[in-house]
Amino acid sequence: MYDLVVVGAGPAGSMMAKTAAEKGLNVLLIEREREVGVPDKCGEFLPSLEEMKRLAPDAKELDKLFDPPNSCIVNRSKYVKFIFPNDREISVPFRGIVVERKLYDKHLANEAARAGADIAPLTRAVDLLDGGRGVRAKNIEGSFDIQSRTIAGADGAYSLVARRAGMSVSRDPMDYGVGYQYEMVDVDHDPEYVEMYLGEDIAPGTYAWIIPKGSDIANVGIGIRTPFMKKGMNVRDYQRNFVEKHKVASRKLLKARPTAIKAGCIPVGGPIRRTSTKSVIVVGDAAGHTIPTVGGGIPPALICGRIAGQAVTEHLINDKPLTLYDRAWRKQMGTVLENSLRLRKMSDIFFENRRMIELVTKRGWLTEEMIEKFILCKIDTNMKLVEKTLSLMKRL
Numbered sequence: 001m002y003d004l005v006v007v008g009a010g011p012a013g014s015m016m017a018k019t020a021a022e023k024g025l026n027v028l029l030i031e032r033e034r035e036v037g038v039p040d041k042c043g044e045f046l047p048s049l050e051e052m053k054r055l056a057p058d059a060k061e062l063d064k065l066f067d068p069p070n071s072c073i074v075n076r077s078k079y080v081k082f083i084f085p086n087d088r089e090i091s092v093p094f095r096g097i098v099v100e101r102k103l104y105d106k107h108l109a110n111e112a113a114r115a116g117a118d119i120a121p122l123t124r125a126v127d128l129l130d131g132g133r134g135v136r137a138k139n140i141e142g143s144f145d146i147q148s149r150t151i152a153g154a155d156g157a158y159s160l161v162a163r164r165a166g167m168s169v170s171r172d173p174m175d176y177g178v179g180y181q182y183e184m185v186d187v188d189h190d191p192e193y194v195e196m197y198l199g200e201d202i203a204p205g206t207y208a209w210i211i212p213k214g215s216d217i218a219n220v221g222i223g224i225r226t227p228f229m230k231k232g233m234n235v236r237d238y239q240r241n242f243v244e245k246h247k248v249a250s251r252k253l254l255k256a257r258p259t260a261i262k263a264g265c266i267p268v269g270g271p272i273r274r275t276s277t278k279s280v281i282v283v284g285d286a287a288g289h290t291i292p293t294v295g296g297g298i299p300p301a302l303i304c305g306r307i308a309g310q311a312v313t314e315h316l317i318n319d320k321p322l323t324l325y326d327r328a329w330r331k332q333m334g335t336v337l338e339n340s341l342r343l344r345k346m347s348d349i350f351f352e353n354r355r356m357i358e359l360v361t362k363r364g365w366l367t368e369e370m371i372e373k374f375i376l377c378k379i380d381t382n383m384k385l386v387e388k389t390l391s392l393m394k395r396l
Helices: 011-022 049-055 101-114 160-164 235-245 298-318 324-350 354-362 368-376 381-395
Strands: 002-007 027-031 045-047 073-083 089-099 118-121 124-128 134-139 142-153 176-185 193-197 208-212 217-224 257-267 280-282
Touching: 002 011, 002 134, 002 298, 011 027, 011 101, 011 298, 027 101, 027 142, 045 049, 045 298, 049 089, 049 368, 073 368, 089 101, 089 193, 089 368, 101 118, 124 160, 142 160, 142 298, 160 280, 176 235, 217 235, 217 257, 280 298, 298 324, 324 354, 324 381, 368 381
Parallel strands: 002 027, 002 142, 027 118, 073 193, 142 280
Antiparallel strands: 045 089, 073 089, 124 134, 134 142, 176 217, 176 257, 193 208, 208 217
């Protein structure tokens, strides 16, 4: 009998397991892959601690979360550059770190194990036990039941745990992005710049990227949302368009060669309505804890993972309702995620096609100040006016 079973050893699951185990709970962390962090499905870019304090000012003790060991860091960037299809480029100072996700996820899982959590790799959750009192799991030896007082779903987009617990999980394709990227060598780029490319021909509904992992290595990929795709195109077609035909990116990738292919599904529809029941909690991608504008999942995963671990501890030790978790994470991250969803919906109109981008440019909305607000998920009076105007333009 465990106090807590966490399904999924990504950043959210490992942080939650570590936090609960540090408080003395008997924790099991199960992971469907044979090795934590492999395969990775991530752009691997994180805001620096200083930028996280600007992005999420209500989050507590960020310095204890955003401290990857140097062994996991492969690059430190200083700027984010946006490249628009009308040849306009805007760079914004924004310091970040690029991690080797395989190493970083393993580091977080190791920390959970050092805190006392058991870890079971190559173990898949296939159902919840009646009453939410445990998990039915499967490994190479067969199926078996794991008894637990509480369960946490950190099992990614379209979470099995969330659905089995009766939580409302979106089926709207507008709420999911598909990321497809190469890790490439011999890329001609500036390691100080993370580059984001907009355009319906390369990344319909999201953006493409070149994220430097060192002097000549980079993650080069695209995101798409299926309702924005052209008929007859698939995600690999868009990736080829970006790598081979984009007039800016293709020059930097002329000699580049892929050494890995990574793909994954990213929830971009905001948090699900309810993230806890009497005995089940969900966190990370499973809860929709990603930043919808950019699909960034690691920062909210770490913040909400710690909150989830604290909530389970309070529930089991001090008899606090587990449903207080919803209130707690919304207090620290709710504004960021809500603003980001509003901005994503604005960008759906903003970057819908070249004609709309030209119109927005003429209105003077594509400025460094506006892009910085977009990155930091800030909505002020001017941004509200833009939001209202875009909504009217969409109707016309």
